[in-house]
Amino acid sequence: MSLEELEKRIGVLEDIEAIKKLHREYVYALASQQWEDMLYCFADDGVADIWTHGPRRGKKEIKELFNEFNGKILPTHGHLVTQPVINVDGETAEGHWILYLFLPGPEAEWFQGRYDCKYIKVDGKWKFSYLKYTRPWPALETITRSSD
Amino acid sequence: MSLEELEKRIRVLEDIEAIEKLHRKYIFSLSSRAWDDLLDCFAEDGVADIGQHGFRQGKKEIRELVYEDFDKLEITPGHLACQPVISVAGDRASSYWILYLFPHEKPMRWLQGKHEFEYVRIGGEWKFSKVKFTRPWPPVSE
Numbered sequence A: 001m002s003l004e005e006l007e008k009r010i011g012v013l014e015d016i017e018a019i020k021k022l023h024r025e026y027v028y029a030l031a032s033q034q035w036e037d038m039l040y041c042f043a044d045d046g047v048a049d050i051w052t053h054g055p056r057r058g059k060k061e062i063k064e065l066f067n068e069f070n071g072k073i074l075p076t077h078g079h080l081v082t083q084p085v086i087n088v089d090g091e092t093a094e095g096h097w098i099l100y101l102f103l104p105g106p107e108a109e110w111f112q113g114r115y116d117c118k119y120i121k122v123d124g125k126w127k128f129s130y131l132k133y134t135r136p137w138p139a140l141e142t143i144t145r146s147s148d
Numbered sequence B: 001m002s003l004e005e006l007e008k009r010i011r012v013l014e015d016i017e018a019i020e021k022l023h024r025k026y027i028f029s030l031s032s033r034a035w036d037d038l039l040d041c042f043a044e045d046g047v048a049d050i051g052q053h054g055f056r057q058g059k060k061e062i063r064e065l066v067y068e069d070f071d072k073l074e075i076t077p078g079h080l081a082c083q084p085v086i087s088v089a090g091d092r093a094s095s096y097w098i099l100y101l102f103p104h105e106k107p108m109r110w111l112q113g114k115h116e117f118e119y120v121r122i123g124g125e126w127k128f129s130k131v132k133f134t135r136p137w138p139p140v141s142e
Helices: A003-031 A035-040 A058-069 B003-031 B035-039 B058-072
Strands: A042-050 A055-057 A078-089 A092-103 A109-122 A125-134 B042-050 B055-057 B078-089 B092-102 B111-122 B125-134
Touching (some): A003 A078, B003 B035, B035 B058
Parallel strands (some): A042 A125
Antiparallel strands (some): A042 A055, A092 A109
16 A cells, blocks of 8 residues: 555545535525525536526536526525435536425425536636436435335 | 554544445435345344344345344334444454334324444444344333
């Protein structure tokens, strides 16, 4: 085991940690409707494909998408992103997470969704190159026992 | 600090990361009813001791548990595993986690349980040697 090999292994651990941080910062910004901070998490030509909104490419289109969220995501909504599974391959990485959405009463509700993401290191900083959010996840037909 | 000592310390961090990943793969496969992926998390002689489903040892018994018991559940609730506390000792490891279950019911309710797992490294890959799920946790006295 050489010093260079060891440095590479530490680099992967640091990258995983940095990607977790990026993704959690994004969700903190989402919960507090900090649209500019959310935008900052994307690479310039990144893609956001969120729920039923359709894919948007590049910061201009993603900014327009976030404008559509304005007034729909409320401070009373809970956002819990968890269970990251991240694989790093040099300057790019992939990961998936669960996102729980908690809506307040009088009849509290929860929704389970999933993030599937690609990340890219730009000038030493990890960014989203692709972010997909699917809800409900799993699709209801797969979590319900078939009748036959 | 020698290179060998440093390598040992890095390996423990890598192992913790790999064990968290394995554990999450289990939860993702449980949520999406991907039973073969779930079985793949277990060592050949692994043990599953899950709530009221009783004690099962070995892949054959665990396969029965999954395909006969789990698959009969009408609808799979939300599964949220968090707060891992992982201890690694060479090729063995142990952990505990909180597992929240969210049934698909109105009004919304949640159930809190505890995972107590043991892991073994086989051919460089971590697998479950023991899976224990207790609910409710902490125990509620009558």
